[in-house]
Amino acid sequence: MKIAQISSLWFRVPPVRYGGAEMSTHLLTEGLVKKGHEVILFASGDSLTEAKLISPYPIHFEKTHFDYASEQSMVYLNIHNLIKANNEGRFDVINFHLSLWSDYVYFLVAKQLNTKCVFTVRYTIPDKKKLPLEYQMLSNYKNLNFVSISKSQQRSNLKLNWIANIYNSVDQKIYTYNGNKGDYFLWVGSIHPYKGLHLAIGAAKQTKSKLVIAGKINKSIPIAYDYWLKEIYPRIDGKQIIFKGETTRKQTAHLMSHAVAFLNPIQWDEPFGLVMVESMACGVPVIVFDRGSAQEIVKNKKTGFIVKNCEEMMTAMKNVTSIKRYDCFKHVSDKFNINTMIDNYEKLYSSLR
Template structure:
């Protein structure tokens, strides 16, 4: 096998893989693409218009189309669903046809079911990273017998266990971050919350906990749910609760590194918890609801976990976490959150897939 691989990364057809990031998935694909390119591999990126990793890469076009008046009915559902379906149908047909010899490995990070369901039509080994619990359409696709060259990886042991009944035992490759892009900060006197401003991320619980703990709270992230932001978040803003906006990565790192404590408040079982890794890299201890994969990242030296929805407990956790060592937080990130380890693991999986394919008699 050649040292340099041709790798197709399938991301979101709806949200650009570029800064400022729409969410953790886009941030993850952006960092992975850059890290693979830095290792000398040729990365081709499938992502919504405007995707850019600020590094050499090829583009796999996201195909769009215009619905005819006859197809455009009240029964078709949201138009973005149709356009997303068309985008993934088109790219998988291209990978099975026009692009069939263009790549050594396809790495699927999309949350759409078609790349999994159509994997048997593609001659190229494909690995899908499972970034979510077994959502209905994804689980249905995974339950169909697949191309033997198709593999899975989970972003946490917790997520791997969720997928085990349908996908069997699968390797775990925790999401990694470029530690140099998240330098250790000096800390400060405020708490910070970062992420998508949507109900399942629970910033309102962070606002309540910060008030009980006596910390001013600074918030950053995209306001993806207009109604939630308008009715739940905006009325709570003021001198002690400041919305900094949807920031570029370096601005987020500066904000997080200047905080005494990072607050993480998922209202669902977080598959990984990228904002936790980012906070620890900045040397900022974490107070969080201990849901999903978060307990796999946080230990007693770098954070305090409390049961889900325990706002009073979270306030106490904030006070305690703020006293923890910033050096220990950074050291924890270096041990378990490095993109170097993540890329090593993915490259090993790529090599295993290619070696297995080459070992099969023609």
């Protein structure tokens, strides 16, 4: 099949550091190429791929410091490139990967193309009261073909035309199994109040545990930067609470593979916590708040603990050595296998032809 993959232009594919959506898009794209499909990736010009790459700009947006108008211009140029490529040799399927609200513009494009289109939704469905405009925009196009990344994502008040649920996967060549734990708990992610890092720090301090943090500081997001300055930075001492900054994928994998457990006290309904799968692939149990896709990703008391609050998290931290690290690795190999993800997309594409 001739398949187009449309990624966000904000991060490189694959991402250098943070970027779960771009990592999943990368694994899918490369897997389809290996299976003999003609794949064209529409992404930033510094993306690394065996597919044909078409890009409106040589580097990803995070590096450019573009203003909003310039960013939108690049998105429109990306659309122009897609339409041009489709007119020159029609695609069998176009798979849009939605990770930003601005990606909604692709709904308009899909309506104009005489080609089968699929939208993989990589964020939480907007709340009608909190984000009324985004909710209305998505509602206007609810009959398009949507793919969820967890079943919990489908349980939104906005009923989209979900044609499949396909879980993300991880590259187990990078996130490798280690049966021997180190002496620290780990937190990885973008530093923002909804990620709950302050709760992980509190739990570590009360249990007298070492916590290593690998996080991205969001200076461009006022609420996130204020959170870093007031809630996180003052509590880092370099001994018990250790900050590593934003790490590369290989650095993150190394930190994960030596952790006692991964702490994930999330404060939002995350559609798919890829970092939890990455941790378990390394053999590291996950202690996560019962939000979003947690119950689909972690097997409670088998590959980690699903908890309701900080008290339960601290109890789990004391009991986490009861979890067999190999069970975590096996769970990822069985349920979040790369080949399974690629096969499921391939079957979906074929069913639309």
